[in-house]
Amino acid sequence: MTEQALVPDIAGVLGRIEEITPLIRHRAAGNETNRHLDEPTIEALRAAGVFRTGVPRRFGGLAATTREQIDVARAVARADGGAGWVTGLLNSGAYVVGWFPHEAQEEVFGSGPDTHVSIMLAPSSKASAVEGGGYRMSGEWRYNSGSWHSSWAILGAPLHDDAGRFEDNAIVLAPRQDLEYKDTWHVAGLKSTGSNSFVANDILVPEHRVLRVGPALRGDYPGVVGQGDDDTYRTAFIPELEAQLLGAHLGMGDAVLDLVRAAAPTKSIAYTTYRRQSDSIPFQLELARAALLLDAAELFAYRAADEIDDAARNGTYLDYAARARQRGQQAQVVSNVRSAVDALMTAHGSAGFAESSVLQRFWRDQATAARHGLTLPDTGLEVYGRWLATGEESNPVTPLV
């Protein structure tokens, strides 16, 4: 496929990720046991510039395109799924800050581009307007990936006016010190992501740290208004947020395919005469099918990313049809990787499930990541399918298109 030229900075980051891959791979088992990335892992990623990917340029960030964000998360996830997921989500958080008013961006990145922001969109809270502007917010949010390392949190919150009437959904920025932290992440996969819970008890959220979902769904962001703003941030809201989840899947798929291929010339097939898996034609067919699923996933992911990025560059907002197709396509990326990883585990055989095998960690990590609410295949199909069938530019299942 045609590779779009990477800006030198991103190319440099990708080169450094390759250099630290052995370190990340080496620390993955310990990070899983401790249920968060340890300091050497985070420090290596930080030193490689990984977490500057989504930060606006005027704060020293790389203001990466959607394609580049996918590339970075993918490269890290080739080393470890948990580290790749944290990379994707913290870069998503940093990028989304670029949609907030400049005052909020200054608060987060004013001291430098190495501030980490977690992101959790589900509106499991309530915020009520207060006199003089802003909102008071209470709530509890699970699944804050990378929360261990973040000093700010982006959190979903339904807004209410001072009479208690619902105004709009929003995502708000809250400093970590305003939030209580609960260690709740006990899950079968992605253990090292430390996707724990934040609790807010009646905290004040000033108006400049509020991003309303209604306008955002039309491509209207308070932080992307005119001269001096990076075009990179003129992306479509839901397509962009969803695409930021894809890189980790592609990277985990790459890693599993690489590991299974690498073992094939020396691994035998139990209870058969095959001394080498690579001699078995059924094995070759399984490998081909899995690789094609991953190829298709890659094509879909980058097609979606380029469509988002091209529109951003041209200053146009993707129309409903394109956004609906994006939801279908992006969910398909995740489904494809899931099927490929499962098939590759079967081709490799039972040894891949030994706790000492890195394969079983990739398998659990990818399977858990695949059930993120934003990439569930049914919702993608419902959104795309209803538009295909009716042409209607709304959907009773979800407004998040």
Place this chain on the structure above:
Amino acid sequence: MVDSNLPPDIPSLLKSIDELRPLLERNAAQSETDRRVVQESIDALEAIGAFRVTQPAKYGGYQGNSRAQIDVGAAVGRADGGTAWVVALTNIANWLTSLYPERAQDDVWGDDPDAKVSVVLATNGKTTRVEGGYRVSGEWGYNSASWHSSWAILGAELVDEDGNFVDTAQLLIPRSELEFKDTWYVAGMRSSGSNTLYAKDVFVPDHRVMPGQPALLGSYPGTDDDTPSVYRAGWIPVLNIILVGPQLGIGRAVLDRVIAKADKGIAYTNFAHQSDSVAFQLDIAKAALLLDAADAFALRATDEIDRPAELGAYPDYLTRARNRAYVGWIVEHVSRAIEMLLTAHGSGSFAEVNPLQRLWRDQAVAARHAFVLPALGYELYGKALLGREDGDTVTPLV
């Protein structure tokens, strides 16, 4: 369900297993943590005879056929995967024990009719021929139910007095003569205790040696024309098909649990209840049909094993090759159903407190048992359908 294919008493055993389900489910998490099914579950299953499905009636066993083994494995699997694996593997090892001469069976069950046996077919044992038997040394991984068994059946290569290879064989050895190492650290089926056994120059008398070549053709040292038909069934077909019992049960357990929780909402949508989503309804239907298809194929497969045994016939190569293909096909269907159900249920499936993620890991690991891998079964069946005779170049185990 009353079914004339079942031996007497198996339906009541299945009912007793259903009644134990709450207890087995309650102990599942602890069993996984301990990497050993907790004794309370083992004792309860032993009390209802769940480990004696295949034991000859003369020792008080159910003398059950392959269908009975699958139904029992599935019934336990509906509660917990690891426990089901221990039950299924013990019952198949007991079936194998019943193929040895009566003297060997008496060695195992004469004093203790509840004695359990484990089995690993891999022919890792190296032997020397001695007066009255063989001396064997070797190491065998993956002895499921190793915590609960007092005998082991282990694969070996037999040699003559000059050390020349004669045949493969399965050796029946008391656990007291074997060394044990705790090696089972795996992502799923943790409670199956599939640990490693070692033999160091252990003497095995001839009556506890079952040669491989005759067994592949349906000739077992302990059977004759008067032997109950269940002990004249095809060797590899029975060994292979019984592995799907836990699979079928785990699939049902996942379906049960996802349906039971279908009133929860769907993240990032307006659905307050999953059950209101037509897409979710389709997922449930497809998954249930996949499991129904797996059940139907398992029935057909056991029928093709148990019926010839009753008629005193040994199934031909094509039938045996097809049986190996059935197994991979069944496992593929269960895997797809579970995958689909976990996606439909959502990320909550993966919380450590949720039994769904354990059922998922257990089934996934069981699905990669070398004997059930679909590719091999399909290759054997395809070669046989094409009338080719080169299946043995891939594996003689058909």
